[in-house]
Amino acid sequence: MRIVILGAGAIGQLYGAMLSQGDKNDVSLVERDQAAIDAIGAHGISCAFGDERLEAHPPVMRAEDVEGEPDLVLLCTKTPDTTEALEQARGYLGEGTYVLSLQNGLGNAELIKRFVDPGRVLIGMCTYNADRTGLCSVRSSGEGIIKFMPLTSEVSDLARAVERAFNEAGLECEVHEDVWRDVWQKAAYNAALNSTSAVCRVPCGGMGILNKGMDLCNDIIDEACAVAEAYGVEVDATRLKNDLRRKIFGSEKDHITSMAQDVIMHRQTEVGSINGAFVRYAAAKGLSAPYNEAMFCLIKSIESTYDMQVDSIL
Ligand SMILES: NC(=O)C1=CN([C@@H]2O[C@H](COP(=O)(O)OP(=O)(O)OC[C@H]3O[C@@H](n4cnc5c(N)ncnc54)[C@H](OP(=O)(O)O)[C@@H]3O)[C@@H](O)[C@H]2O)C=CC1
Ligand SMILES: CC(C)(CO)C(=O)C(=O)O
Incomplete structure (x- = not known):
């Protein structure tokens, strides 16, 4: 399968390195940061x-160089x-090209539909983690x-081939007719963990240190789940809260969430499509979402005061 990965950041490099193992897929990455293009071009990707370490050398380029x-x-x-x-991919989005988003947050499908037919939009979520080092x-x-x-719920041969490609690369993957529940649950999880860890600038494990931190995460999850339910999406808040607790004391302890990575690196975050989305979706149903609004x-x-923030007064 010929795959173009848009964005050679943390998760793009993880997928790129894993999917390009062996000779089954022809994988390239598109990046806008010239320093990353040069570094990957010279040294490959190290995961x-x-x-254990995995080294891979997929080609990386700017959008205009994709053939x-x-x-x-x-x-x-x-x-x-x-x-x-x-926009920059328009030149190589062909009649047969599918676009898959596993990005966090809500509203990703609506954005992609502006560029390709709904029949070629694949939408989902991913619980793997990746930290740039x-x-x-x-x-x-x-x-x-x-x-x-698939946004149209019709699981095509291509969708099955994508599922197979991920699994063969060692990334556990399932395609179903409907995964909206998983997408909303993941967004609720991120609304809690990403925003709080970004404010505190700590790895996930840091949110488990104080019960108060966990309480805030749980309140954000409860509120996000109530919004999901208002849209007819049945989510399991108790399971999500247990999942959160298990992961921040376990496999995700040292992970710096993608939003905390952004805040630490003084970048724009995804808060608008995560906590902000819950606030907007709640308002559209006449509900309020004060915890998400505060975050x-x-x-x-x-984000808007990076150049004013004080790290020391001495
Ligand atoms: N990291 C993680 O553990 C997880 C991340 N996700 C989701 O995956 C997505 C990516 O996250 P993550 O990898 O952490 O993000 P990163 O910020 O690490 O990577 C995004 C990359 O995309 C590049 N980029 C931005 N615009 C363009 C463009 N127009 N053309 C080409 N490249 C571009 C960025 O360049 P620049 O540096 O110039 O901004 C950056 O290198 C997010 O939606 C996130 O929520 C989901 C699960 C886990
Ligand atoms: C915390 C994690 C890895 C969820 O599993 C995530 O989605 C992120 O860092 O954005």
Whole structure:
């Protein structure tokens, strides 16, 4: 399968390195950061899974250098960059090209539908984690699952081939007719963990240190799940809260959430499509979502004051 990965950041490098193993797939990455293009071009990608290391050398380029039309475009930019990335991909989005988003947050399918027919939109979620450790290196606990669905709920041969490609690459993956419940649950999980860990600038394990931190995460989850239910999506808040507790004391303890990575690196975050989305979806049903709104306002304030923040007074 010919795959173009849009965004050679943390998760893009993880997928890129794993999917390009062997000779089954023809994988390339598209990146806008020239320093990352140069580093990956010179050294390849290095993925660390504890003491194990995987090295891979997939080609990486700018959008204008992609030749031909891939079978699959795998979106690995942050959500505020999706529109720009797909604009730049217009030249190689062919009649047969599918676009898959496993990005966090809500509203990703709506954005992709502006560029390809709904029949070629694949939407889902991923619980793998990836932390950048350099321009061309990442680390991951290596644990997780990917679930996705065709937006039209018709599971095509291509969707099955995508599922197979991920599984053969060692990334557990399932395609179903409907994974909206998983997408909303993942968004609720991120609304709690990503925003709080980003405010505190700590790895996930840091949120387990104080019961108060866990209580706040649980309140955000309860509120996000109530919004999901208002849209007819049945989510299991208790399971999510247990999952959160298990992961922040276990496999995700050292992971720095993608939103905390953004705040630490002074970048724009995905808070608008995570906590912000719950606030908007709640308002559209006449509900309020005060915990999510507070986290949204805090992260937006942090984002807009990077150049004013004080690290020391001496
Ligand atoms: N990291 C993780 O553990 C997980 C991440 N996710 C999701 O995966 C997605 C990607 O996250 P993550 O990998 O952490 O993000 P990163 O910020 O590490 O990577 C995104 C990359 O996309 C690049 N990019 C932005 N715009 C374009 C463009 N127009 N063309 C080409 N490249 C572009 C960025 O470049 P630049 O540096 O210039 O901004 C950056 O290198 C997000 O939606 C996130 O929520 C989901 C599960 C886990
Ligand atoms: C925390 C994690 C890895 C969820 O499993 C995530 O989605 C992120 O860092 O954005």
